[in-house]
Amino acid sequence: xxxxxxxxxxxxxxxxxxxxxxxxxxxxxxxxxxxxxxxxxxxxxxxxxxxxxxxxxxxxxxxxxxxxxxxxxxxxxxxxxxxxxxxxxxxxxxxxxxxxxxxxxxxxxxxxxxxxxxxxxxxxxxxxxxxxxxxxxxxxxxxxxxxxxxxxxxxxxxxxxxxxxxxxxxxxxxxxxxxxxxxxxxxxxxxxxxxxxxxxxxxxxxxxxxxxxxxxxxxxxxxxxxxxxxxxxxxxxxxxxxxxxxxxxxxxxxxxxxxxxxxxxxxxxxxxx
Numbered sequence: 189x190x191x192x193x194x195x196x197x198x199x200x201x202x203x204x205x206x207x208x209x210x211x212x213x214x215x216x217x218x219x220x221x222x223x224x225x226x227x228x229x230x231x232x233x234x235x236x237x238x239x240x241x242x243x244x245x246x247x248x249x250x251x252x253x254x255x256x257x258x259x260x261x262x263x264x265x266x267x268x269x270x271x272x273x274x275x276x277x278x279x280x281x282x283x284x285x286x287x288x289x290x291x292x293x294x295x296x297x298x299x300x301x302x303x304x305x306x307x308x309x310x311x312x313x314x315x316x317x318x319x320x321x322x323x324x325x326x327x328x329x330x331x332x333x334x335x336x337x338x339x340x341x342x343x344x345x346x347x348x349x350x351x352x353x354x355x356x357x358x359x360x361x362x363x364x365x366x367x368x369x370x371x372x373x374x375x376x377x378x379x380x381x382x383x384x385x386x387x388x389x390x391x392x393x394x395x396x397x398x399x400x401x402x403x404x405x406x407x408x409x410x411x412x413x414x415x416x417x418x419x420x421x422x423x424x425x426x427x428x429x430x431x432x433x434x435x436x437x438x439x440x441x442x443x444x445x446x447x448x449x450x451x452x453x454x455x456x457x458x459x460x461x
Contacts (some may be wrong), residue, residue, distance in 0.1 A: 191211065198291065199306045202306070202311045206317050215269070216276075217276060218232070220281045220282075220309075221289075226322060230319040235279075236269065237325070253428060255427075258297065262334035267329060269330045272330075273301075276294065276301065277303055284308060296341055347421065347448050348459075358420075360382060360383065360389070360424065369382070381456055383455050389410075391432040394409065409436075416441060423452065426453045427447060430447045
C-alpha cells in the first residue's frame with residue numbers, strides 16, 4: 189500500500205511529482221484553460237481535467253471565469269474525486285498560467301494541501317516522463333469540504349472603494365502595453381485602460397521559460413512595488429494571471445493578499461472613465 193503525502197510548498201518540481209506518483213492520496217489536476225476533452229490529447233498519467241470555464245466558474249455570471257459559490261465548488265471538486273485528505277498538484281499546458289488560478293481557488297475555499305507544478309506540462313514532457321491519452325474521471329465521489337475565505341477575493345464594490353481611497357496596493361498582471369492602453373484588449377468590445385491607483389507588474393516578469401523564478405528574485409521584484417505589511421489586490425484581464433502574482437507573493441511571505449475576481453474585464457465594462 190502506497191503511503192499518503194502532504195504538500196508544504198506552493199510549488200513542486202516535475203521530479204518531485206514523478207517520485208510521488210504512487211502516493212495513495214495524490215490527485216493531479218490538469219487546469220489548462222479553454223481545453224476541450226479530446227482523447228487524442230495527452231496528459232500526465234492519472235490526471236483529472238479541472239475545467240475552469242465550464243465547471244469551476246459561475247457560468248451564469250456576466251464575465252468570464254468568475255468565482256463560484258462554496259456549494260458549487262464543493263460539488264464539482266467532489267465530482268472529481270477530491271477528498272478532505274487529497275494532496276493536489278495542478279498543472280497547465282503553458283508552464284504556469286491558469287494552474288495558479290486553480291491553486292488560488294482551492295486556497296480561497298480553505299484548502300492548503302495543494303501545489304502548482306513548476307513548469308507545468310512542458311517541463312514534464314521535457315523531462316521525458318510518461319504521458320497517457322486524456323481520459324475522463326469516472327471514479328468515486330470525493331468528500332472534499334469547501335470553507336470559503338472571503339479575504340482572498342475582492343469584488344466590484346470593494347474594488348471601487350480600494351481604488352478610490354487607496355486602502356490597498358493594486359497590482360495589475362497584464363502586459364505593459366495593455367496596462368498602458370497601447371494595444372487592444374483581447375475581449376471584443378472591451379475598452380483599454382487601467383484601474384485608478386494601480387501599478388503594473390506583468391505576470392511574465394515572475395517567470396523564466398514557463399517556470400517561476402527563484403523566491404529571492406520574485407521577492408525582490410515584488411518589494412519594488414509593495415511592502416510586505418501592506419494589503420495588496422492583484423488584478424489582470426479576467427482573474428487568471430493575477431493568481432500567478434498571488435502565487436509569487438505567497439511564496440515570498442506576503443500575508444494580506446487578495447485577487448480582484450472580475451479584473452479589467454469587469455472594471456472596463458462597468459466603469460467608463
